[in-house]
Amino acid sequence: MLDKVQNAGRKAILYRMVTAHHTCPYGLKAKDLLRRSGYEVEDRHLTTREETDSFKAQHGVATTPQVFIDGARIGGYDDLRRYLGKPVADPAATTYRPVIVLFTLTAFMAMAASFAASGSPFTLKAAEWFIAFSMVVLAMLKLQNVESFATMFLNYDLLARRWVPYSYIYPYAEGLAGVLMVAGALNWLSVPVALFIGTVGASSVFKAVYIDRRELKCACVGGASNVPLGFISLTENLMMIAMAVWMAAASLGYIGGHAM
Structure with missing residues (x-):
């Protein structure tokens, strides 16, 4: 809000590509950011590919949009963010955000399903x-691009490195076991599958991270992720092992009334 007040009345000129078939999304983002920062925006459209190429050649730039403030060229959208003192995302930076978001949403899904089924979100079934x-x-997420997943998975999984087809089988096995566990069906199949892939996965992650001290990216949310291999990756596998053991105990009657 302070930035908006400080920049009130200042003028920015924005050149962005707007044709009959394409509107540059970064141009829209730059325009929105300038306005939210208090700038009066002179929005100049580049309406053809020829006009865009001519503009880039004239100013010696490789991309559009381009922002000018007080007669000086600031640059594109990321340059504008830097100029305004705002963070710029590093596409190569490692982050746990994808798995944190995933586990948060699946937790809410489980509580919602539990509430619909029993009237309470806080039940053993929800867990x-x-x-x-x-x-x-x-x-x-892994199956969105199984080739990319398999390539990343082969960096650390002990079984996949000995038998490459396992890197392709793994996401299907995980999905099958998960669906069967949701339904509470065919425990004789879901339990050993989850126990096997969870145990191999946990052993692989533990060796790569805590014994070999390797810094790798985890394939847990797909082959294009920047999630670091570590505790969260180990947690995924330990959850599968815990679920398999729990369901096996329930099926054998050691946990009364809780079998799925």
Whole structure:
């Protein structure tokens, strides 16, 4: 809000590509950011590819949009953010955000399903569904690009490095086990599958991170992620192991009334 007051009355000139078939999204973002920062925006459209190429050649720039403030060229959208003192995302930076968001949403999904089924979001069934839902969503993310997942997975998984087809089987097995656990069906299949892939996965992560001290990216949310291999990756596998053990104990009658 202070920036908006300080910049009130200042004028910015924005050149952005707006044609019949394409409107530059970064141009829209730059325009919105300038206005929210208090600038009066003179919005100049580059309406053809030829006009855009001519503009870039004239100013010696490779991309549009381009922002000018007080007669000086600031640059594109990221340059504008830097000029305004705002953070610029590093696409190569590692982050736990994807898995934190995933586990948060699957927890809410599990509580919502529990509330719909029993009238309470805080039940043992909600905890069981949280793990099962997480397995399904994690498998879905891996299967968006199974080749990319397999490539990243081969960096650290002990079984996949000995038998490459396992890197392709893994996400399907995880998804199948998760769906069966949600339904509480075919425990004889879901329990050993989850126990096997969870145990191999946990062993692989533990060796790569805590014994070999390797700094790798985790394939847990797909092959294009920047999630670092570490505690969160280990947690995914330990959750599967815990779920499998719990369901096996319930099926055998050691945990009365809680079998799915």
